[in-house]
Amino acid sequence: MFVERNNQYSVVCHTRVAEDCLENGKWFDSEEEAQDWVEEECWIFSGEGWICLKCNAHFMRNLSQTRRDKGLDSLLPDGWDDDLEVGINTVR
Ligand SMILES: [Zn+2]
Numbered sequence: 001m002f003v004e005r006n007n008q009y010s011v012v013c014h015t016r017v018a019e020d021c022l023e024n025g026k027w028f029d030s031e032e033e034a035q036d037w038v039e040e041e042c043w044i045f046s047g048e049g050w051i052c053l054k055c056n057a058h059f060m061r062n063l064s065q066t067r068r069d070k071g072l073d074s075l076l077p078d079g080w081d082d083d084l085e086v087g088i089n090t091v092r
Contacts, residue, residue, distance in 0.1 A: 001014065001049040001050055002031050002034060002035075003024055005027070007029070008027040008028060008029065009027065009028055009029070009030060009031045009033070009034045010024040010025050010026060010027045010028070010034050011024060011025040011034050011035055011037070011038045011043070011050050012024045012049070012050070013043075013049075013050065013051060013052040013054075013055055014046055014048055014049025014050055014051050015046075015049075015051050015055045015059075016055065017055050017058050017059070018052075018054040018055045018057065018058035020054045021052055021054050021055050021058075022052040022053065022054050022055075023052070025037050025038045025041065025043070025050075025052075035050075038050050038052075041053065043056075044056050
């Protein structure tokens, strides 16, 4: 999950699915510092590797897209979200 170049280390994005994927983090003298940096940047650790913010956002968009396609959300006006539906169900 690290890449080394000229004795500098950087954390590599594990998935690289987003078109604007950051691909790797900042370069540091040690792997520890490189990992500290991605933690501070709120990269997501998947268990196999780190996922950059751009790819994480990409996954989130796809998740909501999938849910929308499967459910009845597409029949509802734009702007309706799950919280609103839950609220309506409670009223019923
Ligand atoms: Zn990425």
